[in-house]
Amino acid sequence: MVDVKISDILDGKAESDVQLKGWVWNIRFGGGIVFIVLRDGTGTIQCIAKKEELGDKFKELENLTRESSIVIRGRAKKDERAPGGYEIHCKDFDIVYVSEEFPIGKKEHGPAFLLDNRHLVLRSPRYAAIMRIKDTILHGAREWFRENGFTEVTPPIISGNSCEGGSTLFELNYFGKKAYLSQSAQLYLEALIFSLGKVYSITPSFRAEKSRTRRHLAEYWHIEAEEPWTTEEENEKIEENLVFHIIRKVLDERKRELSMFRDPSTLERIQKPFPRIKYSEVINTLQKNGYDIKWGDDLGADEEYFISKKFDSPFFIQNFPKEAKAFYMKRLDEKLVKCADMIAPEGYGEMIGGSERETDVDVLIKRLEEQEENIENYKWYLDLRRYGSVSHSGFGLGTERMVWWICKLDHIRDTIPFPRVINRYYP
Numbered sequence: 001m002v003d004v005k006i007s008d009i010l011d012g013k014a015e016s017d018v019q020l021k022g023w024v025w026n027i028r029f030g031g032g033i034v035f036i037v038l039r040d041g042t043g044t045i046q047c048i049a050k051k052e053e054l055g056d057k058f059k060e061l062e063n064l065t066r067e068s069s070i071v072i073r074g075r076a077k078k079d080e081r082a083p084g085g086y087e088i089h090c091k092d093f094d095i096v097y098v099s100e101e102f103p104i105g106k107k108e109h110g111p112a113f114l115l116d117n118r119h120l121v122l123r124s125p126r127y128a129a130i131m132r133i134k135d136t137i138l139h140g141a142r143e144w145f146r147e148n149g150f151t152e153v154t155p156p157i158i159s160g161n162s163c164e165g166g167s168t169l170f171e172l173n174y175f176g177k178k179a180y181l182s183q184s185a186q187l188y189l190e191a192l193i194f195s196l197g198k199v200y201s202i203t204p205s206f207r208a209e210k211s212r213t214r215r216h217l218a219e220y221w222h223i224e225a226e227e228p229w230t231t232e233e234e235n236e237k238i239e240e241n242l243v244f245h246i247i248r249k250v251l252d253e254r255k256r257e258l259s260m261f262r263d264p265s266t267l268e269r270i271q272k273p274f275p276r277i278k279y280s281e282v283i284n285t286l287q288k289n290g291y292d293i294k295w296g297d298d299l300g301a302d303e304e305y306f307i308s309k310k311f312d313s314p315f316f317i318q319n320f321p322k323e324a325k326a327f328y329m330k331r332l333d334e335k336l337v338k339c340a341d342m343i344a345p346e347g348y349g350e351m352i353g354g355s356e357r358e359t360d361v362d363v364l365i366k367r368l369e370e371q372e373e374n375i376e377n378y379k380w381y382l383d384l385r386r387y388g389s390v391s392h393s394g395f396g397l398g399t400e401r402m403v404w405w406i407c408k409l410d411h412i413r414d415t416i417p418f419p420r421v422i423n424r425y426y427p
């Protein structure tokens with residue numbers, strides 16, 4: 001009898017006598033027959049145990065509860081009527097541990113209860129599918145960067161300065177001095193291009209977002225890249241190729257999981273190049289549709305939702321006014337900067353923020369002063385412009401924003417196993 005994973009059976013790779021190790025996701029008792037939905041971390045499958053086949057041992061199954069751990073031996077059979085297209089005819093089993101009554105029932109629970117019991121809720125096939133899609137997204141990103149000459153680096157998480165402005169900084173007591181949790185690895189990646197050329201990192205980023213929204217986490221996983229000798233136009237092509245590769249990889253590797261959330265053909269239809277529109281066009285469209293927004297304002301969640309609904313492929317919004325963006329972005333003219341946000345379609349919203357970086361030290365100092373930053377903390381960063389400065393660009397992709405869109409979820413907190421938001425860090 002061979003040890004197999006449920007996914008092997010569902011993929012049609014193991015139609016024979018098998019041994020499965022897993023947990024009881026669901027159990028139903030009929031006269032002389034027990035239906036067990038088993039899950040093992042790779043999938044779920046229905047196992048059928050009959051009294052007429054198991055004899056006296058059948059009685060042991062009467063004690064079985066949801067989430068009990070069990071080893072089941074039997075025959076895997078194709079059956080179109082079974083969920084997943086396969087089922088197991090149980091010939092023998094060992095109950096390893098009979099679970100106490102599992103607090104997550106079949107009935108509806110409120111969101112607070114589910115979040116308090118997140119460590120248990122994560123066992124559901126829905127969360128397993130989301131986490132597996134996320135695994136493919138992270139793996140796909142690393143694969144694309146490696147194939148395209150980027151080196152992975154490990155920037156610090158504790159920093160003495162801000163990157164995206166003071167309002168969302170988490171402050172930390174660093175041996176009696178003030179430090180911050182990183183909002184972005186960008187400034188450190190900018191230092192590393194001089195040593196390595198194209199670089200990228202995948203790190204947690206922290207934002208003290210003080211409001212409850214469906215798209216903000218206090219801690220998220222940031223995929224960031226920085227490229228020397230690169231203009232904003234070229235930077236956008238890099239972002240587009242990376243995102244396209246990741247989408248293809250999810251379609252290749254995770255179609256079964258993806259089908260739990262959306263029709264995969266909606267992602268198959270996405271083509272390069274992604275549409276590109278200007279910030280000014282967006283403002284015009286919004287004003288024509290009755291939004292109370294003026295040129296110069298940043299786009300809020302409602303405005304982004306409205307624009308994003310008009311697309312079924314990711315797209316770029318280019319050239320924001322400098323007041324709406326961070327200090328480091330290169331000027332296009334007196335008013336605009338060389339930047340673009342990549343927006344996820346279907347009503348989701350910003351997934352990537354990217355830009356060409358300002359190379360003029362004096363402009364950087366002026367912008368930092370305008371934002372009331374302490375220049376002392378940025379001395380090291382300004383040095384990067386003094387010694388061998390070159391045009392360069394980069395971007396940050398919010399991994400969870402991408403999972404949120406790809407899985408068409410209501411709330412971003414479902415994209416991360418243990419979400420950190422304004423009112424929660426338990427469990």
Ligand code: NSS
Nearest residue numbers: 184186207216217220224351352353395396398401
């Ligand atoms: O603030 S960003 O728009 N840009 C940066 O941090 C740059 N310094 C990145 C770079 O050029 N290296 O954030 C980038 C992305 C943004 O598009 C979102 O997808 C994501 O990071 N992001 C978030 N995801 C989840 N929760 C929160 N609070 C959040 N904030 C940004």
